[in-house]
Amino acid sequence: xxxxxxxxxxxxxxxxxxxxxxxxxxxxxxxxxxxxxxxxxxxxxxxxxxxxxxxxxxxxxxxxxxxxxxxxxxxxxxxxxxxxxxxxxxxxxxxxxxxxxxxxxxxxxxxxxxxxxxxxxxxxxxxxxxxxxxxxxxxxxxxxxxxxxxxxxxxxxxxxxxxxxxxxxxxxxxxxxxxxxxxxxxxxxxxxxxxxxxxxxxxxxxxxxxxxxxxxxxxxxxxxxxxxxxxxxxxxxxxxxxxxxxxxxxxxxxxxxxxxxxxxxxxxxxxxxxx
Amino acid sequence: xxxxxxxxxxxxxxxxxxxxxxxxxxxxxxxxxxxxxxxxxxxxxxxxxxxxxxxxxxxxxxxxxxxxxxxxxxxxxxxxxxxxxxxxxxxxxxxxxxxxxxxxxxxxxxxxxxxxxxxxxxxxxxxxxxxxxxxxxxxxxxxxxxxxxxxxxxxxxxxxxxxxxxxxxxx
Numbered sequence: 001x002x003x004x005x006x007x008x009x010x011x012x013x014x015x016x017x018x019x020x021x022x023x024x025x026x027x028x029x030x031x032x033x034x035x036x037x038x039x040x041x042x043x044x045x046x047x048x049x050x051x052x053x054x055x056x057x058x059x060x061x062x063x064x065x066x067x068x069x070x071x072x073x074x075x076x077x078x079x080x081x082x083x084x085x086x087x088x089x090x091x092x093x094x095x096x097x098x099x100x101x102x103x104x105x106x107x108x109x110x111x112x113x114x115x116x117x118x119x120x121x122x123x124x125x126x127x128x129x130x131x132x133x134x135x136x137x138x139x140x141x142x143x144x145x146x147x148x149x150x151x152x153x154x155x156x157x158x159x160x161x162x163x164x165x166x167x168x169x170x171x172x173x174x175x176x177x178x179x180x181x182x183x184x185x186x187x188x189x190x191x192x193x194x195x196x197x198x199x200x201x202x203x204x205x206x207x208x209x210x211x212x213x214x215x216x217x218x219x220x221x222x223x224x225x226x227x228x229x230x231x232x233x234x235x236x237x238x239x240x241x242x243x244x245x246x247x248x249x250x251x252x253x254x255x256x257x258x259x260x261x262x263x264x265x266x267x268x269x270x271x272x273x274x275x
Numbered sequence: 276x277x278x279x280x281x282x283x284x285x286x287x288x289x290x291x292x293x294x295x296x297x298x299x300x301x302x303x304x305x306x307x308x309x310x311x312x313x314x315x316x317x318x319x320x321x322x323x324x325x326x327x328x329x330x331x332x333x334x335x336x337x338x339x340x341x342x343x344x345x346x347x348x349x350x351x352x353x354x355x356x357x358x359x360x361x362x363x364x365x366x367x368x369x370x371x372x373x374x375x376x377x378x379x380x381x382x383x384x385x386x387x388x389x390x391x392x393x394x395x396x397x398x399x400x401x402x403x404x405x406x407x408x409x410x411x412x413x414x415x416x417x418x419x420x421x422x423x424x425x426x427x428x429x430x431x432x433x434x435x436x437x438x439x440x441x442x443x444x445x446x
Binding site: 017018021022025028034036040041103107108112114150157191192193271 | 276287290292293294296297298307309311312324341342344346347348349353393397402403405409413414440
């Protein structure tokens with residue numbers, strides 16, 4: 001009982017025996033999980049060979065689009081730089097660097113959705129950093145040992161797992177004068193596998209509809225701006241009618257995770273512990 | 276020699292639970308069922324029946340603590356639950372004949388008991404909002420199915436291995 005209380009208390013660091021055990025088991029598990037992944041990966045590859053032709057066609061079409069996008073992005077980047085220089089502002093909320101990591105284990109009891117990655121304090125990972133896959137945000141760092149770190153996924157039902165997010169307007173041309181809708185993602189619905197965001201409806205004509213994109217707001221302190229979270233699935237008033245519940249279909253798959261990236265926000269914030 | 280082998284086997288099961296989960300296809304049966312592997316507990320339960328009860332309870336303590344540190348990060352739940360379940364299981368097995376089918380069924384009961392105990396604790400410390408009915412059909416029943424398959428595969432080899440260990444110990 002005392003132990004449960006101790007581990008639930010809001011502690012910032014793991015004790016050293018915990019760190020040691022985590023690192024050692026992490027090392028052994030890397031040894032086991034790598035070959036296992038290799039074998040399963042091989043079987044998947046053989047399956048994937050069948051669809052290669054179709055996929056190739058699609059990819060070629062996309063490649064052409066991509067080339068165009070690349071030029072556009074380059075142009076935009078230059079614009080942003082020029083603007084930042086004129087404003088004498090070096091860092092923005094959306095500046096960050098990425099660090100690649102591999103998942104080495106997952107909590108089998110699945111009550112708290114935790115995965116462990118093979119990067120730790122020695123690689124510069126810190127508590128509360130955001131973790132993403134190529135599809136979108138999956139969670140944040142919960143605890144750090146010297147060579148491993150534990151990630152709490154968004155699908156965890158921990159009430160302390162909150163993320164400040166906003167919903168972007170659907171049609172940019174039409175809604176130019178409308179600002180984004182801010183809210184906090186605090187819950188996860190296990191049955192439908194959707195995130196739940198509460199949002200206080202203010203009578204200024206903002207509307208949330210199905211299909212709108214949801215991203216991080218960068219306001220919480222450690223998360224950078226504009227990491228993809230998902231798309232709006234439906235909107236409901238909550239039990240007491242004061243707030244709206246927005247159901248969000250996550251962009252990333254929380255179950256099939258192997259390679260992830262840890263986001264290191266460059267703009268240093270003094271209130272790092274606020275998250 | 277067999278002692279080391281059994282230690283290795285149990286450690287391997289400890290790791291296998293996590294690896295198994297990573298490799299489990301995600302869209303199985305509609306995708307919202309939760310499958311919880313209890314390979315570690317089942318291995319220790321078989322060991323405590325056919326091998327040595329006291330050593331089994333000690334394994335329960337050690338791996339319960341490891342489980343808490345490494346996987347759940349909430350110290351105390353499995354550290355308490357594993358040895359408790361193993362001890363009660365062995366008390367009950369004294370009443371029944373230790374037939375392999377009886378042991379297997381009792382193993383499933385032990386898994387359910389562990390699931391329900393942990394569910395209650397998690398509910399009390401407010402880490403889940405899932406209600407009991409949903410817990411039963413989203414989590415408990417799928418997990419029992421998965422662990423039944425595991426028991427069917429390993430029951431006979433485990434029985435032979437642990438009985439040989441017990442015989443070696445007596446000599």
